[in-house]
Amino acid sequence: MYLLWKYFALSFSALLPLVNPLGSALVFLGLVDRAPIEIYRSLARRIAINTVIFFVVIGLIGSSVLTFFGISLPIMQLAGGIVIAMIGWQLLNQKDSAHNQEKTDAAVPAVTTAEIDSLTSKAFYPFTFPITAGPGCIVVMLTLSIHARQPVLTQTIFAYAGLFLATIVLSACVYLCYAYAPKIARSISPATVHGMLRVIAFILFCIGVQIAWNGLSELIPSLLRK
Numbered sequence: 001m002y003l004l005w006k007y008f009a010l011s012f013s014a015l016l017p018l019v020n021p022l023g024s025a026l027v028f029l030g031l032v033d034r035a036p037i038e039i040y041r042s043l044a045r046r047i048a049i050n051t052v053i054f055f056v057v058i059g060l061i062g063s064s065v066l067t068f069f070g071i072s073l074p075i076m077q078l079a080g081g082i083v084i085a086m087i088g089w090q091l092l093n094q095k096d097s098a099h100n101q102e103k104t105d106a107a108v109p110a111v112t113t114a115e116i117d118s119l120t121s122k123a124f125y126p127f128t129f130p131i132t133a134g135p136g137c138i139v140v141m142l143t144l145s146i147h148a149r150q151p152v153l154t155q156t157i158f159a160y161a162g163l164f165l166a167t168i169v170l171s172a173c174v175y176l177c178y179a180y181a182p183k184i185a186r187s188i189s190p191a192t193v194h195g196m197l198r199v200i201a202f203i204l205f206c207i208g209v210q211i212a213w214n215g216l217s218e219l220i221p222s223l224l225r226k
Contacts, residue, residue, distance in 0.1 A: 005162060006162065007159045010144070011162065011166035012166040019132060019173075019174065021174045024174070024177070025177035027091060028043075028178050029197070033111075051132055052167055056167065063146070073139060074216070078219065081214070081215060088204035089201075091201035092202055134207075145160075148160050
């Protein structure tokens with residue numbers, strides 16, 4: 001039981017800053033925008049389930065999959081970092097979606113069926129990966145899964161149980177933050193939300209650049225040696 005709670009605390013504390021449910025919820029809010037609250041909750045449930053599955057798969061077979069396809073961690077960091085930076089840049093330059101009273105009074109749906117279908121199709125990419133769990137999470141999860149292997153089978157089971165329990169709790173936090181993102185935003189003034197979204201978008205852009213640079217900095221020496 002000691003190993004279970006040890007790896008739960010270790011995994012949760014390592015993944016929480018990377019997933020950042022509250023900060024990611026504001027990014028999610030900026031992308032989903034005017035959708036009905038039912039769509040927010042439906043997407044939040046899908047994303048939370050996807051996040052658990054994503055972490056479990058990475059923890060169990062992630063390193064084997066990368067090896068099978070011949071993908072190194074630096075390459076994954078470079079490619080994933082570019083994707084995150086592009087999403088951050090898109091949000092950073094997104095026009096203010098606040099609609100005026102005339103639009104509110106108009107008897108038109110806030111989001112069309114086609115737009116709802118489009119949002120639903122994005123439940124895994126980009127909402128789960130890389131917005132909720134990005135390349136940094138993959139690297140950390142791979143490291144934790146390797147670290148959780150113990151000399152005794154029962155100890156390994158407890159260690160992995162703690163690891164996966166942390167991902168379930170973290171995914172529950174993601175669900176709560178995403179499902180109630182509009183309510184969280186309403187408790188803050190529109191100007192503050194707008195400013196926070198821009199700041200978080202810039203941070204997301206910087207995180208993407210940093211992840212890409214981490215991968216590139218490991219690739220450059222190998223290129224220079226050739």
